[in-house]
Amino acid sequence: MISRFFSGGRRDFSSLSEQEVLALAISSEEDDARIYLAYADGLREEYPQSARVFEGMAEEENEHRARLIALHKKRFGDRIPLIRREHVRGYYERKPDWLVRPLGLEKVRAQAAAMEAQAHRFYLKAAQQAQDADTRALLGELALAESGHERTAEALAAEHLTEEARAEEEHTERRQFILTYVQPGLAGLMDGSVSTLAPIFATAFATQDTWTTFLVGLAASIGAGISMGFTEVASDDGVISGRGSPIKRGLATGIMTTVGGLGHALPYLIPHFWTATTVAIIVVFIELWAITWIQNRYMETPWNRAIFQVVLGGALVFAAGMLIGNA
Structure with missing residues (x-):
């Protein structure tokens, strides 16, 4: 009684x-089947063949559940x-699919592999506790089945995922990554690296005060990052364009804009003006090379x-900054 109170x-x-134990296994199999079906629903539009793989895995979980129910009735x-997972201390948990969206292929496959490993350990432990021969036999069989789910997934993948389909899904996943992260991040890096050149170097050559230049660069970088981030979020919700979560795109744009500006603002923490300016110019070339490479x-x-x-x-923005600063 005391242990239950404190637990x-x-x-x-x-x-x-x-x-x-049987009731827990039944509810767990039901939950796992629903999770696999949710994965299938989340992947179906962009990765239809992988969705069929998870539908097949959900069918297996339902078969396990039916066998467990039959034994319980007997x-x-x-x-x-x-009795469910949350009623048992130390029992493994499952993340609902809405917590792991968007459903990238690698993320879902890794999650499924972890689910199978956890279920395998559960059935081994449950079989060890069982005294009834039929119960022990069924739990042992299910432990073997869960450990073999990787092979089942491979067999289902071989059936549904042809080389052409796999290549198409990998292309779709790469395209989504570029639309959600790379493109907004690149736009932010370009804006932060290029647009802040003029105010930073104009201030530097006008005042030749490294601390003032740093403060202007810091303000310009953070201000540009906030502005670009909110603009990206407000400009497209991603529903029609398919560019993904506006929050993720906004974060990618805002962070990279700030990083791009801070790159050549931070050297002005160096007290010596020409040393700081030389380092800042070197950083600008590195930033421009990074943009070109991306x-x-x-x-x-x-x-x-x-x-x-x-x-x-x-070069045009840098020249404008120098000319204005020396005016």
Whole structure:
């Protein structure tokens, strides 16, 4: 009684009766089937063949549940006790699919692998506690089935995921990653790196005061990051364009805008003006090279065009800042 009071209403797994263990297994199989179906629903639009794999895995979980219910009816009757994962202390938990969205292929596959491993350990432990021969045999079989789910998933994948379908889904996943993270982040990095050149270097050459220049650069970078982030969030909710979560895009844009501006503002923490300016110019070249590399790597922009666009834009803004600062 005291242990139950201090455990917050949860039971130790070792204290469960065989009927309660069966009831827990039944509810767990039901939950896992629903999770796999939710994964299938979340993947169906963009990854239809992978969705069919998870539908097949959900069918297996339902078969396990039916076998457990049949055994419970045979031993204890039709009334199954209400016992779920959250009622047992230390029992593994499952994340509902809405907590792990958007459903990327690698994320879902990793989650499914963890689910199978946890279920395997549960059935092994449950089988060890069981005294009835039929119950022990069934739990042992289900432990083997859960350990073999990886092979089942591979078999289902071989059936539904042809090389062409797999390549198409991987292309779709890469495209979604670019639309949600790379493209907004690149826009932010370009804005932060290029647009802040003029105010930072104008201030630097006008005042030759490194601390004032740093403060202007800090304010410009943070202000631009906030502005770009909110603009990205407000401009597109991602529903029609398919560009993904506006919050994630806004964070990618805002953070990279701030980083781009701070890159050549931080050197002005160096007290010596010309040393700070030299380091800042070197950082600008590194930033421009990074932008060019990202454009070529992810946006498939040819090197010559990417270099011309970035260097020309950066040079014009840098020159404007110097001219205004020396005016």
